[in-house]
Amino acid sequence: MDDPPKKISSHDKRPSEHAEIVLQTEDLTKCFDTFTAVDHLSIEMYRGDVYGLLGPNGSGKTTTIRMLLGLIHPTSGQVTVLRHSINDRRQRYQALWHVGAIVEEPVFYPFLTGRENLRGVATFACMPDNVTTNERIEEVLELVDLATYARLAYHKYSLGMKQRLALAATLLHYPQVIILDEPTNGLDPAGVVEVRELITHLAQQGISILLSSHQLHEIQQICSRVAIIKRGKLLVQGSVQDLLSEKQCITMSFPDPATLERAELILHTQPQEGTLWMRNARTIEVEPDANWIPPGGKVLELETTMEQAAIVNAFLGARGIYAAEIRRRNTSLEQYFLELTGLPPHVTPSSSQSS
Numbered sequence: 001m002d003d004p005p006k007k008i009s010s011h012d013k014r015p016s017e018h019a020e021i022v023l024q025t026e027d028l029t030k031c032f033d034t035f036t037a038v039d040h041l042s043i044e045m046y047r048g049d050v051y052g053l054l055g056p057n058g059s060g061k062t063t064t065i066r067m068l069l070g071l072i073h074p075t076s077g078q079v080t081v082l083r084h085s086i087n088d089r090r091q092r093y094q095a096l097w098h099v100g101a102i103v104e105e106p107v108f109y110p111f112l113t114g115r116e117n118l119r120g121v122a123t124f125a126c127m128p129d130n131v132t133t134n135e136r137i138e139e140v141l142e143l144v145d146l147a148t149y150a151r152l153a154y155h156k157y158s159l160g161m162k163q164r165l166a167l168a169a170t171l172l173h174y175p176q177v178i179i180l181d182e183p184t185n186g187l188d189p190a191g192v193v194e195v196r197e198l199i200t201h202l203a204q205q206g207i208s209i210l211l212s213s214h215q216l217h218e219i220q221q222i223c224s225r226v227a228i229i230k231r232g233k234l235l236v237q238g239s240v241q242d243l244l245s246e247k248q249c250i251t252m253s254f255p256d257p258a259t260l261e262r263a264e265l266i267l268h269t270q271p272q273e274g275t276l277w278m279r280n281a282r283t284i285e286v287e288p289d290a291n292w293i294p295p296g297g298k299v300l301e302l303e304t305t306m307e308q309a310a311i312v313n314a315f316l317g318a319r320g321i322y323a324a325e326i327r328r329r330n331t332s333l334e335q336y337f338l339e340l341t342g343l344p345p346h347v348t349p350s351s352s353q354s355s
């Protein structure tokens, strides 16, 4: 029996309890024949969230996104956007009207300018060819910081500019929710920064953004909340800040490798009731950015808070072992993900399913 998904308590980065839910799935499930790609997934996204949908390869992210956009029908469960159900034929149009998305590589005409391409998109979207539409095109060009390049042919755009033009196209009809599948995929570092800054800027305007990505370092920098899924099931959902503060660690360095070995042995064998948590101590390689590398290049890591570091220190001191340095170690989203899923963000679908 699988563990139920963890609920994470809220701190400052999580929307208040009065925050408006803009997108919600309830028990969303998709089966392909006998294979369940998405399994009773219940997530919610608040106004202004930059929400990361994370999971190893083949965990069901794209299938979920396709259901959120009404591109495929769920086997069961619900998707609601601003209280309109995508599953209800009468409400689907209203629900999807609030959504903009980039799910596949956007296609633009290479020899038309950025502005002309947006005019083309507006025409295809049946937006009237009038002053309001032209004003909106100028507005979105400003919003994605492409106004200066509006007269440049698309094929001369950098990868980051192309992605920003794609975002401009999704913004034309004033969506309140934007869904992006791997928005920084294939971008060079400068393009990644451009898109990251734009996403943050859009969220500040009250637009909620759901994105899937394998770039957990990126996700950690831009997302306010994340959901981590594996084999279609939700493992955890919460604010990045809360998830990471749940996993506080300290590292202890010792004057020489033999002292470290003795300290580890003591921590594994001697703690009694009340201090048994110290038994989680393990030797790890020192982080490369540490300001001091102890002899042997290894440190002891304990999953505990800096407040409890004094207890470990005193415990070892009473047994004649003195640490040379104690540091707080921040867990990255990548480490958290790895511990939770047992998989790195990039694994082949077959290995993911067999694990």
Ligand SMILES: Nc1ncnc2c1ncn2[C@@H]1O[C@H](COP(=O)(O)OP(=O)(O)OP(=O)(O)O)[C@@H](O)[C@H]1O
Binding pocket: 032, 035, 037, 055, 056, 057, 058, 059, 060, 061, 062, 063, 064, 349
């Ligand atoms: N049309 C389909 N028919 C059968 N199986 C499918 C279909 N679409 C997806 N799947 C399977 O569902 C599972 C989830 O696929 P999905 O593409 O949603 O995963 P993902 O998390 O987006 O993966 P990735 O990170 O590699 O893009 C995979 O095992 C995939 O092979």
